[in-house]
Amino acid sequence: xxxxxxxxxxxxxxxxxxxxxxxxxxxxxxxxxxxxxxxxxxxxxxxxxxxxxxxxxxxxxxxxxxxxxxxxxxxxxxxxxxxxxxxxxxxxxxxxxxxxxxxxxxxxxxxxxxxxxxxxxxxxxxxxxxxxxxxxxxxxxxxxxxxxxxxxxxxxxxxxxxxxxxxxxxxxxxxxxxxxxxxxxxxxxxxxxxxxxxxxxxxxxxxxxxxxxx
Numbered sequence: 001x002x003x004x005x006x007x008x009x010x011x012x013x014x015x016x017x018x019x020x021x022x023x024x025x026x027x028x029x030x031x032x033x034x035x036x037x038x039x040x041x042x043x044x045x046x047x048x049x050x051x052x053x054x055x056x057x058x059x060x061x062x063x064x065x066x067x068x069x070x071x072x073x074x075x076x077x078x079x080x081x082x083x084x085x086x087x088x089x090x091x092x093x094x095x096x097x098x099x100x101x102x103x104x105x106x107x108x109x110x111x112x113x114x115x116x117x118x119x120x121x122x123x124x125x126x127x128x129x130x131x132x133x134x135x136x137x138x139x140x141x142x143x144x145x146x147x148x149x150x151x152x153x154x155x156x157x158x159x160x161x162x163x164x165x166x167x168x169x170x171x172x173x174x175x176x177x178x179x180x181x182x183x184x185x186x187x188x189x190x191x192x193x194x195x196x197x198x199x200x201x202x203x204x205x206x207x208x209x210x211x212x213x214x
Contacts, residue, residue: 005150006102006103006197007099007103008100008106008131010103011103011135012099012130012131013129013130013131013132013135014129016130017031017040018041018043018047018049019042021044021085021087022085022087023053023085024086025061025083025084025089028040028058028086028089037117038054038116039052040052040053040086041094041119041127041130042087042090042094043127046126048124048126049119049126049127050090050093050094051092051094052092052094052119053091054115054116057089058089094119095109095115095118097119098122099120099122103139106118116132116133117131117133118131118132140198140200142172144169147169147198147199148167150196151167151169151193155189155192155193155196156189159185159192160185163182165189173199173200174199174201174202175202175205176189179206180206186206
């Protein structure tokens with residue numbers, strides 16, 4: 001099965017706005033508004049990421065303006081309500097990703113950690129950019145013709161050399177049609193095609209029986 005050609009470095013924003021530990025609450029809000037982002041990396045030294053301040057870290061100041069925390073799980077959030085500097089507000093250590101990570105890995109981290117943006121750091125923790133949910137969706141902008149070429153050469157050329165499989169790509173959906181001599185190839189091809197970055201779905205319409213590949 002061909003490995004994904006796309007990594008975080010292919011889709012991330014290389015010029016990222018960031019703040020230092022001493023950035024004020026108001027400065028953070030102003031930067032988020034100006035740059036239209038939901039979180040900012042916090043840097044120290046030459047650019048090492050030590051934390052992230054997100055909208056969720058800022059909201060307790062409004063949430064607990066008049067009300068006291070009543071539940072144990074609210075205590076950590078309430079402690080940030082009095083924060084005025086980035087170092088008081090940030091979540092640390094930062095949840096980050098490396099530029100050579102597959103974009104699927106970045107997506108899993110975002111889903112597991114419930115974050116919308118990830119600082120992209122090198123091997124020593126220095127900021128190289130930021131990747132967002134919308135960045136990860138860029139692969140679905142790949143033209144159908146490009147997907148078709150990769151499937152024909154990288155997938156079928158490896159899994160079924162010399163075998164003629166009829167397929168088409170429309171709006172990212174790959175549909176295989178017609179007879180197949182070796183039925184054992186079907187699940188292998190389906191999984192490999194689904195792994196191609198930019199493929200939305202894989203459908204098998206073989207021998208007259210229409211189905212959607214699992």
